[in-house]
Structures are given as C-alpha cells and as structure tokens.
Amino acid sequence: MSTATTTEPTTTASTAYAPAADRLGAVLASREQPPRPSAWSASLTFGWRTMLKIKHVPEQMFDVTAFPIMMVLMFTYLFGGALAGSVTEYLQFLLPGIMVTSVIMITMYTGMGVNIDIEKGVFDRFRTLPVWRPAALVGALFGDVFRYVTAAVVILVVGLILGFRPDGGVLGVLLGIVLLVGFSFAFSWIWTMFGLLLRSEKSVMGVSMMVLFPLTFLSNVFVEPETMPAWLRVFTEVNPITHLVAAVRGLMAGSPDGGEIVWVLVAAGVIIAVFGTLTMRLYNRK
Amino acid sequence: MTELAIETSGLVKIFGKTRAVDGVDLAVPAGSVYGVLGPNGAGKTTAVKMLATLLRPDGGQATVFGHDVVREADTVRSLVSLTGQYASVDEDLSGTENLVLIARLLGHRKPAARDRSAALLEAFGLTDAADRQVKNYSGGMRRRIDIAASILRTPELLFLDEPTTGLDPRSRNQVWDIVRIIVAQGTTVMLTTQYLDEADHLASRIAVIDHGRVIAEGTPGELKASVGAGSIQVRLRDAAQREEALRVLSSVLGEAVRPEADPVALTAQLSGEDSDREAAEQASRALAALAAAGVVVDNFALGQPTLDEVFLALTDHPATEEAAA
Incomplete structure (x- = not known):
C-alpha cells in the first residue's frame, strides 16, 4: 500500500498532460513570418535531415563500408591471378573500376530511400512547406554524397593496404573521387525518379538491379573491351560507366584523359536535365 | 459578409474510375473550426490534400484566403499547415530534431528555430x-x-x-483542448473526422461528405435537428414480441424503427426537433405504448445521434458500408 501511494503521483504526473493554454497561446501569438529560406539553405537543411537519420540509424552505413570491402577483396582475388598474372598488378587496373562499380551500385539506395520516405507521410508535410520544391530531394542527395565519399574512401584504403599505388598521387586520386561522386550525384536522379514512380521499394530494387548489373559489368571495369565480341563492344563504348571508369583511371594513374572527363561531365549534365525534370514532375504530381 | 478562409466550387478529383471528390462546394468562414464529417473513403482526405496544395484538382476551383490553390500554390503554402492522418513527422528523428528541421525550412534562423521548438515542446508536455x-x-x-x-x-x-x-479518450480530449487554444489565437481550423461527437464539440459549422459530395451543411444544431434528436434502443425480454414492438413503435413515433442483429433488440429514431426534452418525451410515450401493448421491456437507452444515424437519415445507407469506397 505504501509503495502504491508513493509511485502513483509520479506516474500520473508523467502521463496526464493538460495543454498549457497560456504558454501555447504565447507561442502562437507571435505571428512572425520568417523570410522564405533560399534554395541552397533549404537543401542544406534537408541534407542535415539525412545526416541525422544516419546518426540515429547507423546500420544504414553498412552498405557503404562492408559492401565495398567485399567487392574489392572478391574481385581482386577472383580475377587477379587469371587476368593479370598477379594480384598486385591487376589491382592497379581494377581498383578505380571497382570503386566506380561500388559507388554506382550504392546509388540505388537513393531510390529506395525516397520510396520509403514518401510512403511514410513525412513528405506530405514537406510538400506543404513554402520552400524551393526540389530541396527535399536535393538535400537527400547531399546526404547520399556523404555516403558515396565514405564508400570511395573505404575502397581506397583497402586498395592501398592490398598494394594499390596510383601514379596520379594524392591530387589525382582526389580528383578521381570528386569526378566519381559528382557523376554519382547526377546518376542518382535516375533512382529518385524510379523511387517516385514505382509503388514499393522492392520494385525499385528490382529495376535498379536490372539497370545496374549490365551497366557495371558490360563495361571496361573488369576486362578491356578489346577482348569482347563486336556487338558487346558497341554497348560498352556508349556505356557511360565505361567513360567514367576511363576518366577516373586516367586521373588516378596520373594520365588524365580530357576527352573522357568532358564526356562524363556532359553525360552528368544530361542525366540531371532529363531525370531531374522527370523526378520533379512526378514529385509535384504525387 | 465575413472573410472566407476557404471557398471551393465544383471541386473534383478523379482516381482512375473513382470520383473521390465529386463537385464539392464549400464556404469556410475565417476564425473558427470547420468540421468535415464523413466515413472512411468519403473523400475528406482527398479534399484536404487539394486545399493544402498536395493534389491538383481535376475540376472546379478552390481558393484559400482568396488565393487559388493551383495558380498561387506557393502563397497558399505560406498560409496553411497540414497535420496529416498518418504521422507527418520523421519517426527516426527526435522530437526536437523534427521541430527544428521544420522550423528551419520555414525560414526561422537557428536560434529562433530552437526557441520556438523548445517552447512548443514545453507547451505540449513533451520536454x-x-x-x-x-x-x-x-x-x-x-x-x-x-x-x-x-x-x-x-x-x-x-x-x-x-x-x-485511434486515440484513447484522454489523448482525444487533449487534442480537443489544443484545437480550442489554436482557434482562440485566431487561426482557422479545418478538421476532418468520422465522429459526429467530435465535430459537435469543436466545429461551429459542419459539412457532411459522402461519395465525394457534400450531402449536408450547417451548424451542429441544424444538422442534428435534420437527423432527429437521437434514438431509443429497446431490449425486450422475449424475442417473439419483437414484431409487435416494431409495429407499436412505428405507429407511436412515426419514424424508422429497425431490428438489431440481437433478436431481442431494436432501435427507433426520435424526431426531437432539436430539443432534448422532446426526445425524452417521445421516448417515454414510446415506452408507455409498449407497456400498454403488453410488450415486456428489459431495458432501454437513449442515444445521441451517431454518424451512422446521420448517414441513415441523409443517404438511406449506413456509413460503415462505404468503408471500402
């Protein structure tokens, strides 16, 4: 009985809440209309949201740490001996490619993230806010850029441990990563579109896989296209991943190929123009 | 003529073959609570989404404080706020983070965003x-x-x-209190609900929606008067007497009497003309008539008009049947 009387007041105090009319009224009384935030600041705020989500659900960083490590180890030791005679030698050729493959594959989580987010109703609130419309998606991609950089750095570190010695030095490697992450940002708009278009995250994943596997494997990532049949070589030649890999390889090897870099930048611009527009059209209509 | 917070005419939204909102005309005066009452699938949420600029109408037009929800969507967004049916905050984030995030997006600078969030958390007992x-x-x-x-x-x-x-009664009362405080500060509230009780308590005007159409509109008093003052539920001792009881009640009350699933129960409408006393009078007359006819009544109860009865009266079909629409 004595325990009941001592615990009761605390439980009622914590569960019984009565709205504080005066306090709430005071907050509401300030009808100050803050100025509309700029497109940039709204995007950054949404980027901050993505970072907060990473802080609260750190497991989601698994795919940008464990997955890339697995990719490097698997392909280096699987193909190394057969293709280049030695693992270290193959690594000089493979690492930039595997970095591109991993980061490009990780971009598909963007679409799944958008799809899950939209399902939940938070986006209904965002879309009633008077902010620059693409900010929610641009901000989400800012958060993803952080994930891409993490994945690239993880792969680089594993590569360095295994014996990757890029001739391009620190600057070359850095520029290579910047180009890769920049292209991935653009590439992600394809997935935001599918994230808005398709009904479930599973279908987003299905479509992503169907696009990503041919794009990454039917390229110059693992073998030189010269060894492929002519029809396949035609595909690898127009495959943007081939050009991206060539550009990143060139930068990291200290022999940058201007043509390839321009090709990649133009492709990135076209992807944003096309899929960014489609995404925003879907976003406004959803 | 008071200022109108919302004005719509012939508002239409079509999903595939369903006309979710089918020609809705509303005139919502500023500064009060306006209730939109209807069953699941009546088109309430769709209508609200169009007014909050989330959905583009397929026909008709709508203005919020005189601004068109399509052509001046951005201006409308700066005037309205929406609390959706499903959690419209981020579950992964903390309470403070959620509020600061939205405050920043609204343009509050960091310190102001933090202050306002903290003040609201305190006022809502969430510190x-x-x-x-x-x-x-x-x-x-x-x-x-x-x-x-x-x-x-x-x-x-x-x-x-x-x-x-989905809230327990205590939480529901807290929300009601909050709504009253918000309206007292001069904000217009449009509230959708499935409960007549809730609209009755909070709203100064109510629109009843079914199949995407407004089927009744008015003050809670007008609405209830049009439906009847409520109903009387009677439980008989002997199921065999129900036919007799049905006959007696319909002749005394001149209103719809329906048998319930329970073989000894039946419910009769009362046409109380918006007066509780008259409803009680009718009920006692009904009971007296039953006694005079030799029908044994085990117990009875007077019921306020429910949404179901509003629907029965207005549409000749119960609200619950429409849940899938």
Missing part, C-alpha cells in the same frame, strides 16, 4: 521526451508532436486530418 526518437512516442504524444510541427509558424489556416482517430 522530457524531446531527445527521444519519435518512434518511441505513445499515440497521444505522436499526435501532439505532429500538431506542434504544424504550428512552428502560426498558420492562418490549419488542416487537421482525423486528428483523434
């Missing part, structure tokens, strides 16, 4: 839970953080889409 992830909140707390997120900038018009569905 202790401020740093917890919203997914660990109880249903009532979640509703409160949802509403708090909607008033980070005091809106001119607040949409509350079924704010109390």
Whole structure:
C-alpha cells in the first residue's frame, strides 16, 4: 500500500498532460513570418535531415563500408591471378573500376530511400512547406554524397593496404573521387525518379538491379573491351560507366584523359536535365 | 459578409474510375473550426490534400484566403499547415530534431528555430521526451508532436486530418483542448473526422461528405435537428414480441424503427426537433405504448445521434458500408 501511494503521483504526473493554454497561446501569438529560406539553405537543411537519420540509424552505413570491402577483396582475388598474372598488378587496373562499380551500385539506395520516405507521410508535410520544391530531394542527395565519399574512401584504403599505388598521387586520386561522386550525384536522379514512380521499394530494387548489373559489368571495369565480341563492344563504348571508369583511371594513374572527363561531365549534365525534370514532375504530381 | 478562409466550387478529383471528390462546394468562414464529417473513403482526405496544395484538382476551383490553390500554390503554402492522418513527422528523428528541421525550412534562423521548438515542446508536455526518437512516442504524444510541427509558424489556416482517430479518450480530449487554444489565437481550423461527437464539440459549422459530395451543411444544431434528436434502443425480454414492438413503435413515433442483429433488440429514431426534452418525451410515450401493448421491456437507452444515424437519415445507407469506397 505504501509503495502504491508513493509511485502513483509520479506516474500520473508523467502521463496526464493538460495543454498549457497560456504558454501555447504565447507561442502562437507571435505571428512572425520568417523570410522564405533560399534554395541552397533549404537543401542544406534537408541534407542535415539525412545526416541525422544516419546518426540515429547507423546500420544504414553498412552498405557503404562492408559492401565495398567485399567487392574489392572478391574481385581482386577472383580475377587477379587469371587476368593479370598477379594480384598486385591487376589491382592497379581494377581498383578505380571497382570503386566506380561500388559507388554506382550504392546509388540505388537513393531510390529506395525516397520510396520509403514518401510512403511514410513525412513528405506530405514537406510538400506543404513554402520552400524551393526540389530541396527535399536535393538535400537527400547531399546526404547520399556523404555516403558515396565514405564508400570511395573505404575502397581506397583497402586498395592501398592490398598494394594499390596510383601514379596520379594524392591530387589525382582526389580528383578521381570528386569526378566519381559528382557523376554519382547526377546518376542518382535516375533512382529518385524510379523511387517516385514505382509503388514499393522492392520494385525499385528490382529495376535498379536490372539497370545496374549490365551497366557495371558490360563495361571496361573488369576486362578491356578489346577482348569482347563486336556487338558487346558497341554497348560498352556508349556505356557511360565505361567513360567514367576511363576518366577516373586516367586521373588516378596520373594520365588524365580530357576527352573522357568532358564526356562524363556532359553525360552528368544530361542525366540531371532529363531525370531531374522527370523526378520533379512526378514529385509535384504525387 | 465575413472573410472566407476557404471557398471551393465544383471541386473534383478523379482516381482512375473513382470520383473521390465529386463537385464539392464549400464556404469556410475565417476564425473558427470547420468540421468535415464523413466515413472512411468519403473523400475528406482527398479534399484536404487539394486545399493544402498536395493534389491538383481535376475540376472546379478552390481558393484559400482568396488565393487559388493551383495558380498561387506557393502563397497558399505560406498560409496553411497540414497535420496529416498518418504521422507527418520523421519517426527516426527526435522530437526536437523534427521541430527544428521544420522550423528551419520555414525560414526561422537557428536560434529562433530552437526557441520556438523548445517552447512548443514545453507547451505540449513533451520536454522530457524531446531527445527521444519519435518512434518511441505513445499515440497521444505522436499526435501532439505532429500538431506542434504544424504550428512552428502560426498558420492562418490549419488542416487537421482525423486528428483523434485511434486515440484513447484522454489523448482525444487533449487534442480537443489544443484545437480550442489554436482557434482562440485566431487561426482557422479545418478538421476532418468520422465522429459526429467530435465535430459537435469543436466545429461551429459542419459539412457532411459522402461519395465525394457534400450531402449536408450547417451548424451542429441544424444538422442534428435534420437527423432527429437521437434514438431509443429497446431490449425486450422475449424475442417473439419483437414484431409487435416494431409495429407499436412505428405507429407511436412515426419514424424508422429497425431490428438489431440481437433478436431481442431494436432501435427507433426520435424526431426531437432539436430539443432534448422532446426526445425524452417521445421516448417515454414510446415506452408507455409498449407497456400498454403488453410488450415486456428489459431495458432501454437513449442515444445521441451517431454518424451512422446521420448517414441513415441523409443517404438511406449506413456509413460503415462505404468503408471500402
């Protein structure tokens, strides 16, 4: 009985809440209309949201740490001996490619993230806010850029441990990563579109896989296209991943190929123009 | 003529073959609570989404404080706030983070965003839970953080889409109190609900929606008067006497009497002309008539008009049947 009387007041105090009319009224009384935030600041705020989500659900960083490590180890030791005679030698050729493959594959989580987010109703609130419309998606991609950089750095570190010695030095490697992450940002708009278009995250994943596997494997990532049949070589030649890999390889090897870099930048611009527009059209209509 | 917060004419939204909203005309006066009453699938949420610029109407037009919801969507967004039916805050984030995020997006600078968030958390009794992830909140707390997120900038018009569905009675009363405080500060509230009781308590005018159409509109008093003062539920001792009881009640009350699933129960409408006393009088006359006819009544109850009865009276079909529409 004595325990009941001592615990009761605390439980009622914590569960019984009565709205504080005066306090709430005071907050509401300030009808100050803050100025509309700029497109940039709204995007950054949404980027901050993505970072907060990473802080609260750190497991989601698994795919940008464990997955890339697995990719490097698997392909280096699987193909190394057969293709280049030695693992270290193959690594000089493979690492930039595997970095591109991993980061490009990780971009598909963007679409799944958008799809899950939209399902939940938070986006209904965002879309009633008077902010620059693409900010929610641009901000989400800012958060993803952080994930891409993490994945690239993880792969680089594993590569360095295994014996990757890029001739391009620190600057070359850095520029290579910047180009890769920049292209991935653009590439992600394809997935935001599918994230808005398709009904479930599973279908987003299905479509992503169907696009990503041919794009990454039917390229110059693992073998030189010269060894492929002519029809396949035609595909690898127009495959943007081939050009991206060539550009990143060139930068990291200290022999940058201007043509390839321009090709990649133009492709990135076209992807944003096309899929960014489609995404925003879907976003406004959803 | 008072200022109108919302004005719509012939508003239409079509999903595939369903006309979710089928020609809705509304005139919502500023500064009060306007209730939109209807069963699941009646088109309430769709209508609110169009008014809050989330959905583009397929026909008709709508203005919020004189601004067109399509052509001047951005201006409308700066005047309204929406608390959706489903959690419109981020479950992974803490209470504070959610509020600061929205406040920043509304243009508040960092210190102002933090101050306003902290003040609202305190006013809503959520200070202790401020740093917890919203997914660990109880249903009532979640509703409160949802509403708090909607008033980070005091809106001119607040949409509350079924704010109390699924809440326990105490949390529901808290939400009602909050709504009253918000309206007292001059914000217009449009509230959708499935409960006549709720619309009755909060709204100064109510529109009843079914199949995407407004089937009745008026003050709660007018609405209830049109439906009848309520109903009397009678339980008989002997199921064999129900036919007799049905006959007696319909002749005394001149209103619809329907047998319930329970073989000894039946419900009769009362046409109380908006007066409780008259309803009670009718009920006692009905009971006396039953006694005179030798029908043994085990017990009886007087019921306020329910949404179901409003629907029966207005549409000749019960509301619950439409749940899938």
